[in-house]
Amino acid sequence: MKTYILAIILLAGLWVSCTPSSKKSEVQVTARDTSVTPATSYSDLFIDSATMEKFIAVQEYKDSLANRLRSFYNNRNYQCAWFFKEGIAEYATTFYEMYNDYISYSGDSALYNSRLQQLYDSAVSGNLKPNDSIIAATELLFTAQFFRYATRAYQGSNQLDAKELDWFIPRKKVNATALLDSLLKNKGKNLSAYEPVNKQYNLLKQQLVKYYEIEKTGGWPLIKADKKLYQLSDTAASLKAIKKRLYLSGDLSNADTSAVFTKELQQGIKDFQKRYGLKEDGIISTALITEMNRPVQQRVQQLLINMERMRWMPAQPATDYLLVNIPEFRLHVFEKGKHAFAMNVVTGSVIHNTVIFSGTLKHIVFSPYWNVPSSILKKEVLPAIARNKNYLALHNMEWNNGGIRQKPGPRNSLGLVKFLFPNSYNIYLHDTPSKNLFNESTRAFSHGCIRIAEPKKLAQFLLRNDAAWDSLKITSAMNAGKEQYVNVKEPIPVFLGYFTAWVDGDGKLNFRDDIYGHDKKMKARLFNK
Structure with missing residues (x-):
């Protein structure tokens, strides 16, 4: 079975969006829904709004969390979410176990609240009566801690600046209120169906537990x-x-x-x-x-670093998309959310890092010109021309509007085809005449663009639903010696990611070297506190 990273990136679910976070509170307080009455409510217990406001003041919650609590209970007209007359709901235990499990494997002690444990122990004792004041305190603290848990467990640390860590794929945001509504609606069951986390995250978590056990026994x-x-x-x-x-x-x-x-x-x-x-x-x-x-401790940290990255990613998609995992030197092609095939790639060198970002592939260019970038022109081509006046002719190049470009053909640095997903980094996928590099274990050799081992196969995949293009026509266009732009009928998302640990399609845990030092940078933020 082919090694691949399971659907790491793409669509947002019911509670997920891919807009950048704002420093200001984005939680707006919704109006109170007075249509909810004891006769129509889910729970037969209610709390008083004044009690909630007093609770918020005592806890000194920030506006974002305070407003989330207000909106949640306004929508319910202050009916309880975690209690019924018979006592605490069974799904409260589901959340409490999730909460403790997260703190245990993540080491995120900032989320721990000793008062929650005390209140939970009292609630499950079965000695509470519907009018006990402890019910309101437990109810509100459970909801507040759920919102804090959902943000930290599914969205990642808000102390980390993704862009400062060279990550330019938009971080997902989690709608904790909608997630709590789903938990209540499903009574804590079938969590995987609505949990806003990429499947790969939970696979890594399972491996992390195993590595913790190895660590406990001495490594x-x-x-x-x-x-x-x-x-x-x-x-x-x-x-x-x-x-x-x-x-x-x-x-x-x-x-x-x-x-x-x-x-x-x-x-x-x-x-x-x-x-x-x-x-x-x-x-x-x-x-x-x-x-x-x-040491096993190093691998544990590597798992936690990549789990943090997975928390930034939306849940599993069901669409076509391309994923390049830079440290793996592989391009993965997904069709309707399922892994179709993969191929080796050459990525940017340590000096010329391939940027971590996302885009949309819209164009295929057969028999392309290579317009030499100004940096390469200045540092490499012009000095070569100064040394050898026949340099341009020897490399099938020509002057063009004050710059230099390489003509189409088998010796072109972009090979016979390139794949464009417009971006400000001038990065794209392309063929290459230097096929021997694909046999290397470490393939960080380019100036930042991604060279792919099987360009025709990718072109066939992208044009498979276009009746105007078949295998013979693609081969002909690649070898025509005349540049031809083709618009992809159904543009496809492209993600250039950076994952040094993942679980493959065979259930095997994979590790790769931190070729650009991004893990090292994140390690300093996560563990050196």
Whole structure:
């Protein structure tokens, strides 16, 4: 099964939008719905609006949270959400467990409220009466904590500036009120159907729990190599530690304690190499052991960093879209929300980072000219012309309106086709004559644009519903030597993302190197407090 990142990016659900957050409170207080009466209400218990206002004042809530509480209870005409005459609702326990679970795995202690635990314990004791004052206090604190939980758990830390972290895909916003309404409507059941979080987030959370358990038991053993390479049938004491390491991370199914390099170990090494984007040769090298020896605490932080990014993304889409995961060096193509195929890509180098952003692919250009960017013209082409007056002719280039462009053809730096999603970064997908680079494990070589390994396959996918284009016509246009623009009938979203940890289609946890240092930057914000 192909390795891919499950539907990471795209549409907003009922409570999700992709507009940038504002520093001012965006929560407007809605009018009170007086049509809700004891005869028509969901709950048979009500609280007094004055009681709520006193609660807000005592808690000193900011306007955004205070207004969210006011709107929520105005819409209900102050009927209780968490209580009935019989006692506290069952779904209150559902939320309370979600809340505690989040604090446990995320380490977000700022959300913890000891008073909530005290009130919850009293409520579930079964000794409360409908007129007990503790009901109003528990009701209001539960709602306030739900709103705080929903924002932090599903939207991400508001202390992080995504743009300052070089992330230019708009962060999603969560409508916590609509989410709470859904929880109440569904009585806490079938949460996955309306939870505003990307599926990948929960997959990473499951892996995080496993890594926490490894960490609690002391982590994996430090491997001390006594030679540079280990291959099939070798015998060495260090192979015992390697086998234990692979067993803990799930790459070996059996706890083999022998010192022999078996076929099972060879397959386990290949599985590990695949998960880390390394050459799958089944050989244990010094570099591989270095990767294995990275402490489990480092991997835990890497998981938390990528879970934070996943919280910024909308939930799973059901449309066509393209996703480039920069650290993975792969383009993933989704058709109606399902993974269709993937291909290798070459991304920007460490000096010329590919920007993390989103756009809409609208045009395909067959047999393109390459208009040399001013930075490349100044730093590379003009000095080359100064050294060799025949440089332009040798590279099939020409002067054009004061600039230089490369003519269409197989030697063109953009190859035979490019795919445009207009943006201010001048980044696009394109073919390349340098096919050999796709065989490298690390493929950060470009000036920022994305070179793709199978351009014709992508063109066929994008034009598959256009009767004017078939395989032969696409091949002909790619090799015509004359530039031709084609509008895509159904423009498709494109996302250039940055994920160094994810769970693939086989349920395997993948890790990649932090090639641009974005993880390092976020780590300093999340953990160095």
